[in-house]
Amino acid sequence: xTRRPRAVRRARAGLVTAGAxxxxxxxxxxxxxxxxxxxxxxxxxxxxxxxxNSPAASCSTATQSYDPLPSLPAADxxxxxxxxxxxxxxxxRVGVSADTYLFGSTNPKTGAIEGFDIDLARYVxxxxxxxxxxxxxxxxxxxxxxxxxxxxxxDMVARNFSMTCDRWDDxxxxxxxYRSGQTLLVSSDLxxxxxxxxxxxxGLRVCAPTGTSSLALLRQQAERYDLKPVDxxxxxxxxxxxxxxxxxxxxxxxxxxxxxxxxxPYTVVSKAKLVTTEPYGLGVNKDDVYLARYLNRxxxxxxxxxxxKKSYDTWLADTLGQAPAPxxxxxxxx
Numbered sequence: 001x002t003r004r005p006r007a008v009r010r011a012r013a014g015l016v017t018a019g020a021x022x023x024x025x026x027x028x029x030x031x032x033x034x035x036x037x038x039x040x041x042x043x044x045x046x047x048x049x050x051x052x053n054s055p056a057a058s059c060s061t062a063t064q065s066y067d068p069l070p071s072l073p074a075a076d077x078x079x080x081x082x083x084x085x086x087x088x089x090x091x092x093r094v095g096v097s098a099d100t101y102l103f104g105s106t107n108p109k110t111g112a113i114e115g116f117d118i119d120l121a122r123y124v125x126x127x128x129x130x131x132x133x134x135x136x137x138x139x140x141x142x143x144x145x146x147x148x149x150x151x152x153x154x155d156m157v158a159r160n161f162s163m164t165c166d167r168w169d170d171x172x173x174x175x176x177x178y179r180s181g182q183t184l185l186v187s188s189d190l191x192x193x194x195x196x197x198x199x200x201x202x203g204l205r206v207c208a209p210t211g212t213s214s215l216a217l218l219r220q221q222a223e224r225y226d227l228k229p230v231d232x233x234x235x236x237x238x239x240x241x242x243x244x245x246x247x248x249x250x251x252x253x254x255x256x257x258x259x260x261x262x263x264x265p266y267t268v269v270s271k272a273k274l275v276t277t278e279p280y281g282l283g284v285n286k287d288d289v290y291l292a293r294y295l296n297r298x299x300x301x302x303x304x305x306x307x308x309k310k311s312y313d314t315w316l317a318d319t320l321g322q323a324p325a326p327x328x329x330x331x332x333x334x
Contacts, residue, residue, distance in 0.1 A: 062163045063279045064330040065175040068296035080290035094121045095140040095157040099236040101259030102315045103160050119311040121158040127298045141233050143211025146170050149285050157283035162213050173281035174295040175329035180253040181274030188268045196270040198225040204248035205230050207238035214252045253278050258319045
């Protein structure tokens, strides 16, 4: 197959860049559940981020969270200081993506942020307040996740957040609610594109978002496979770099790359064996153990009620196929 001309890629990149500008305008104009989605500046990275996070499941306890509460208590009976502060504020502040298609992205027609992660964030608000609209969606980059949780500027992250041992040193997680894995998105005219691996893209420029475990692993493997890592603030930024000829491939979770492929018909998500397993959890401040236990009970109810599957069918089934069983939670962290 003939590789599409660079000029075509540039033209398509112009469309994505324009779309990003429209998304920014929409975020400024729209509100979600009575709260305007808030874009925040990127804080200085933590020491862990500067060193790069290890790949997911790099230890035996990465997916182990705290025991869930026996049941979800009535709001007026909760005495935990951290969760009490959220309840008294009248909303939960959740860090989300606005450009991760299918998981958290802005609907260009309505301006609302929607997707698989957003459904779960709204369910948490529904259980806390009896109203799924009592959520303040704070638009953040992947690199924002740790420092904003640590500073207390957000209460929770629902942004395809891989659980790793390194991250447990800095924050806490709910139980795993989705299982993904790192792979590659490449041009459809690349030889054997559907089976692309780090080895088959040897010598090429591969993009991953700043502050992600995908970028950390890419850098670890760069010398072995003669790869040239490039980064961008987010996956959409990587797609723009790809379309402008500044990157030859993108690496990230298969779920995220599926969203990019849906936006660019000249790309393919590799079906080769996943580079890593990426378990997603909801991130919270390290001290918010009670909130993590609350979330674990809420997630268990979300899954058993069928709402997890309903959300999957709404957002992911067309791209990723029939819904799998939700991940089996691991509890017992002390």
